[in-house]
Amino acid sequence: MRKNTLWFYLYVTWEMILSIKGLLSLQVLRLQETRDEGENIRTFIFAQPKKLQFRAGQYGLWCFPRMVWGKPYRLFTIAASPTENTLQISTRIGNSDFKQKLNKLPLGTRIFMFGPIGQFTLGKKPPKAAVLIAGGIGATPMRAIAKYVHEAGVQVDLTLIHSADGYYLYREEFEAYVPHAYFVTKETFGDTLTRVAHAADEQAVFYLSGPPAFVVFAERELKKLGKKRIKKDGFLGY
Numbered sequence: 001m002r003k004n005t006l007w008f009y010l011y012v013t014w015e016m017i018l019s020i021k022g023l024l025s026l027q028v029l030r031l032q033e034t035r036d037e038g039e040n041i042r043t044f045i046f047a048q049p050k051k052l053q054f055r056a057g058q059y060g061l062w063c064f065p066r067m068v069w070g071k072p073y074r075l076f077t078i079a080a081s082p083t084e085n086t087l088q089i090s091t092r093i094g095n096s097d098f099k100q101k102l103n104k105l106p107l108g109t110r111i112f113m114f115g116p117i118g119q120f121t122l123g124k125k126p127p128k129a130a131v132l133i134a135g136g137i138g139a140t141p142m143r144a145i146a147k148y149v150h151e152a153g154v155q156v157d158l159t160l161i162h163s164a165d166g167y168y169l170y171r172e173e174f175e176a177y178v179p180h181a182y183f184v185t186k187e188t189f190g191d192t193l194t195r196v197a198h199a200a201d202e203q204a205v206f207y208l209s210g211p212p213a214f215v216v217f218a219e220r221e222l223k224k225l226g227k228k229r230i231k232k233d234g235f236l237g238y
Contacts, residue, residue: 018203027052027060027113028178032086033104039167041137043079043090044104046111055234056122056148057080057141060115069097075232077140077169078116081147087113090140090169092208120207121145122231127229128159129201132194133176133218135210136164141233142209143170150177159196159204163189165216190221196223207235 029046037043063073076089093103105111120141122130126149133143139162149156159180162168169185175181184192197206206222206229208215215232222230 025046025115026153027115029087029111029113031107031109031111033107034105037090037169039092039094039169043087043088044102044105045086046161051085052084052087052116054078054116056144057120058116058118058144059120059141060113061138062111062113064098064101065110065112066102068222071096071098074098075142079140081144081145081151082147082166083151092137094136099109103199118233120193120209122149122154126154126156127203127205128155128206130159131196131200131204132158132160133206133208133210134160134162135218136167138214138233139174140209142207144172145207146174146177155199155202161189161192161196163210171207193218193221194225197222199228200227203229205229205231207233217237 013073022072028049030049031044032047032152033045034044035045059075059077060075060099074091076091078087080086080088091099093099122145130145132145134142142160142162146158146160148154149158159182160174160178161182161184162171162174163184163186165185168174170190171183182192182196206227208218208230210233219230219232
């Protein structure tokens with residue numbers, strides 16, 4: 001497992017290197033609203049001074065215009081759809097100085113985002129079917145993709161598997177946007193993944209997002225089932 005996880009980190013690091021050009025794009029955003037999601041997870045909604053062009057599933061490098069102890073930046077997925085007029089992120093509030101300051105930001109405060117970047121998207125030609133597989137807070141890019149498909153009328157047959165310990169971020173939204181949604185525990189994830197993979201369209205693309213160990217496990221199981229159309233979230237912020 002450690003060897004496979006190392007390969008995953010090398011994969012996503014390479015994706016970031018390929019995205020250097022995107023990281024040179026600076027967005028200045030203002031905090032518009034916050035929302036407590038439960039389980040120590042909070043959503044932050046930002047106003048855009050101008051409509052940002054991005055693809056559902058991308059992420060950015062976020063930083064404050066003031067001093068932060070430790071790592072002064074964080075990678076966050078844009079959980080919003082391009083059809084929305086605001087940007088949003090959701091994160092578990094930890095003890096780092098960055099997240100503590102983020103959690104206490106007054107409304108109207110500026111924050112910078114470099115990007116967006118990432119290839120964890122439907123692409124220029126969306127697949128006929130997509131299976132979104134999320135572990136824990138890895139549901140953030142799935143929310144962006146699902147809402148985009150729903151609101152933009154993109155012809156993609158969506159299925160979602162969200163594995164968590166009883167708390168499912170964005171569950172009500174997923175139930176509204178995704179025709180086939182499964183909310184499972186770690187114990188039932190493997191069986192559900194096998195059942196969904198067997199029933200999926202032969203041309204379906206499997207999207208994996210979550211902690212590296214979760215992504216590695218899901219990819220390994222899918223390959224055992226003969227599935228090769230797999231996209232992994234190139235995001236190391238979990």
